[in-house]
Amino acid sequence: MSDTHDKCPLPEYDGYLLPKFPPLVQDTDKRMTAIRDFKSEDTDILICTYPKTGSNWVYEIISMLVQGHATYLKAFKTIGMLEVSDLAALADMTSPRVLSTHVPFRHLPIQHLAKGCKVVHILRNPKDVTVSAYNQCKSPLVKHICDADEFPGTWDYFLRDFFENKHNFYDGFIKYEKDWEVAKRTKAVTNVYTMFYEDLRKNPIAEITRLAKYLEVPSNEELVGDIAEKCSFVKLQNAAETFKTDGPKTIVDGKNVLFRKGTVGDWKNWFTVAQNEQFDDYLDRELKGSTLEFKYEI
Known part of the structure; x- marks a missing residue:
């Protein structure tokens, strides 16, 4: 990544910040x-x-389920990530296309919602999200796409920044999830499947x-079992390090910055009693x- 890119300000859109993709x-x-x-296709799946x-x-x-076998893809999710990928090239992607995005609900593809295409919305508790975000923002691999002035700074500084919603990437956690809550209640989205990170980790x-x-x-039971095994944290972490070649580097200084821990409750190792x-x-x-x-916790 060039020095010019590193020093440029964080992109901003509709009142919120975006990473330097x-x-x-x-x-x-x-x-x-x-x-x-x-341009959405009827069979698109949007995470x-x-x-x-x-x-x-x-x-x-999801990629393994639509393939019908528990085989890792060479590419990371960024191949179909709407903020990052070559959108024109996605027209050539095999159907059903597995796409992803972090953009807030109001900026999702209009056609996807209008057609009632499938949407998978995943939630995770905000304490673990905050810890995970801090560690990723501090990593040398990712820091260049999210740093600005003293951000992310110390853990205490990062928490205060979160409370103030100062570096409100993708609208900030609270507004992002509350907007999704409203969209589901008002039927602004009609074909959505809601998953919780903690439930997937537990069962x-x-x-x-x-x-x-x-x-x-x-x-069937065999396929689901194979997928659960292949997508266990340790196996997926290893695949990201050794098998996947089409996408970002994941190992920096011997640490996997994309798949760090994958646990529920790591926040207890970071929050003081007062911070909690x-x-x-x-x-x-x-x-x-x-x-x-x-x-x-689970």
Whole structure:
């Protein structure tokens, strides 16, 4: 990545910040408009997540389900990520196309929602999301696409930044998920399957079986079992390091920055008692009147 790219300001769109992905840096408005105007196919599957909530993991699972066998793809999810990929080239992707994005609900492809194409929305508890985001933003591999001034700084600074929604990537966690809550309640999205990271971690067989039913793809106990095994954290981490060749580098200084821990409850190793109380108070205020609920341990 060039020094010019590293030093450029974070892209901004409709009041929120975006990572320094090349298409967004080159012309933010053009790429975001292209996402809204993206030509959807009836069989498209769109994975919608806030960052660090399991999109890479679920991308692998869905790809194996639509293939009908538990074989890793050479490419990472970025091959079909709307903020990053060559959108014109996606026309040549084999159907059903497994696509992904972190953009807020209001900026999703218009055709995809209008046609009632499949959407998989994944949620994860905000404490683990925050810890995971901090570690990724600090990594040498990713820092150049999200750094700005003193950000991400220390863990304490990062938490305060989260409370203030200062570096509100993709609208910030709270607004992103509350907008999805409203979209589901008002039927602005009609064909959506909601998954929770913690449920998938606790009972992958049951969750993959339900996902296959939603996707309307053939499956059986053997296939689901094979996929659950291949997509266990250790196996998927190893595949990212040794098998996948079409995509970003994942190992920096001996550490996998894409698949770090994959656990539920790692936040307990980071939050002080005071920070946890402050975070809980923040959630109580911001989620007042919301039906959103999260699982912080399994």
